[in-house]
Amino acid sequence: MTAQLQLRERAALLGDLRQIVQAMKNLAMAELQRLQRSQPALAEAQTTLEAAWVQLADPAPRPEGAEAEDRIWLVIGAERGFCGAFNAHLADAVSMLQARPGQTLWLAGQRLADAWQASRPAGAPEAPVRVLPGCGALDEAEPVLAAWLQA
Known part of the structure; x- marks a missing residue:
C-alpha cells in the first residue's frame, strides 16, 4: 500500500x-x-548612433580657441549592478580625466554619477560634469539614446 x-x-x-x-x-x-x-527599433537606434558617431568623429576644424587636447568623454556606467566595482573604477578614471585641462565629461547613468560624487574629496571644486540618463533594460534604450543625442 x-x-x-x-x-x-x-x-x-x-x-x-x-x-x-x-x-x-x-x-x-x-x-x-x-x-x-x-528588433526594428534597435536597428534604427543603431543607425542613428552610427550617424552621430560619424558626426562626432568628423575631422572638421576645431572652433576658435579650442586646444588639440580638448575632448568630450561619454562615460557609460552600469545601471543594474552585478558588475562589482565597475562604476567605482569608472569614477576614478573620470576624476583623472577631469584633472586634465580641456576635458568635458558626460556621465551616462545615475549609479556612475553617484559613485563619482562619492569618490570626490570633500571640498573639491564643482566640476563641469553632465549627467545623462542610463539604460538598465532594453525597453529603456530608445529614450535614453534620444536623450544622449539631444545632449
Missing part, C-alpha cells in the same frame, strides 16, 4: 513539475516575442 501511495505522490510531483516547466517555456516564448518586436 505504501508503494502505491509513493507512486501517486511521485506522479503528482511530476505533474507539478511539468506545469512549472510549461510555465517557464511560456515565459521564455513571451520574452522572445517581445525581443523580436523590439
Whole structure:
C-alpha cells in the first residue's frame, strides 16, 4: 500500500513539475516575442548612433580657441549592478580625466554619477560634469539614446 501511495505522490510531483516547466517555456516564448518586436527599433537606434558617431568623429576644424587636447568623454556606467566595482573604477578614471585641462565629461547613468560624487574629496571644486540618463533594460534604450543625442 505504501508503494502505491509513493507512486501517486511521485506522479503528482511530476505533474507539478511539468506545469512549472510549461510555465517557464511560456515565459521564455513571451520574452522572445517581445525581443523580436523590439528588433526594428534597435536597428534604427543603431543607425542613428552610427550617424552621430560619424558626426562626432568628423575631422572638421576645431572652433576658435579650442586646444588639440580638448575632448568630450561619454562615460557609460552600469545601471543594474552585478558588475562589482565597475562604476567605482569608472569614477576614478573620470576624476583623472577631469584633472586634465580641456576635458568635458558626460556621465551616462545615475549609479556612475553617484559613485563619482562619492569618490570626490570633500571640498573639491564643482566640476563641469553632465549627467545623462542610463539604460538598465532594453525597453529603456530608445529614450535614453534620444536623450544622449539631444545632449
